[in-house]
Amino acid sequence: MNPTQASELLERAAASVTPSETDPASRMVSLGRRSVRRRRAWVAAGSVAVAVVAVVAVPLALAIPDRLDPAGPSTVSFGGLSVAVPKGWRTSRVTTFDPCIAESKTVYLAARWEPSPPSSRASSGPAADVPVVCKGDGKAWMAVVEKGVGRPTSSPERLVFKDGQLLDVEQAGVGMVSSMLSYRAFNDEMEATTAFISGDESGREQLLKRVTWPAGPSAPSSGGLMLPGKITYATSDVPPSNGMRFATDAKTLKQIRTALAELRDPVPAGEECTLQRPGAVGIGFDDNVAVMLGDTTCPQAVSSGGGRVWAPAGLGQELIDLIVASDNAASKRDKKD
């Protein structure tokens, strides 16, 4: 990649844009007023509806934006996950969860999450170097968010096995809430339910034990790893730059597929280990299927589509080497053309 080139191209394209609106200030005030009037009309209509509901005394449960339960139920279920709330903790249901302002000993249940933007950063141009302080950082809390972090990369940093489910573990609050890790199913769902857990390492582990996930995809009935029916590419983030490399030639893809298809020795329940980079490598394929292979510390391979098998410790690196060689060859061909 050449970031400078990309920046220059975008800058040049942007510089060529001339808005069609000649008096945007007046136009926007006019559109803004109209929008406010429309919104007020809706609110008024809503008020009438609420009044009608109140009169007929229908026990309609309206959404309560910030519900706090100081006593805290022992177990809460949300977004398909179940959380055993620690004693003395409270639960809080919020529309949007902000880890930056999370409070200690609280289990948040939220539809989505949105970290406070770094207040020091300018909206454009160079960012100021003022550190951002989040009061939620370093404290013990947990949040279950329905629309959590996005689909994991094909080469996740860390995959842990829990409740029959592969969990992608990330530091989603990098630079703001360093004590927080996110845990979501290692699948191709765009916005899966995610548990955000903050605390020190042992505290996070204890809290993670209190969260129960639904079981993940089971292994293919034929055994081995679930792979896409047709593979047209294989890709991986390759150190040290973690640049994404692709293999698209039929010969390499066949070699990779054959090597993975030959892994047939299933890992018995209870013997699953944590696949972690560096060491473990991930390879992405068509249909958002990813396979992760471990090194000597965890010589296993898993597929996001199902299946966990024993794998030779060096196999992951061998497959990465194949991808890199294929990618390099393709680049050379491109340059010749």
Next chain:
Amino acid sequence: MALFRRVEPAGYEDFVAGRYREIVRFGALLTGDVRLGEDLAQEGLIAAFRSWHRLGVPDGRPEAYVRRVMVRTAMRARRRRWRGEVPTEELPDASRRGFADQSDLSVQVFASLRRLPVDQRVVLVLRFWADASEAEVAQTLGVAVGTVKSRTSRALATLRASGLIVDSSKETS
């Protein structure tokens, strides 16, 4: 004297007058289209008008708010197709599409942007035009840093394939 005076949101007009062009440019890159970009900019600015009581104060950061609204709207368009528009391989007619003063290169860049899936396009624009770090883009979009990396790589690969950028290192720092 009028009994009821229309209260103008103080500072809003100045903000729009001063930043409109830049915000439209951001919208044009997010959508890959000048006209749609202006529509997107106006959506963001209307949202800012409604919230001006808290944005029009010192440190209210209205432009950041507008941009956030624009990014979300652009991302939502992935699911509902932006106002029924469909990305096209065909280059627009310059005289009728507001590209009159655009160079050939700019037209090619916009055409390439339109070919990108919106999630890749948004990441590309935030990373390389708005100068956001991978972590900041991840926070803005609510996705993992790894997702930002992969979307960036794919977007750049597409630009590379179109011949717009020449790749020598394949790094994604």
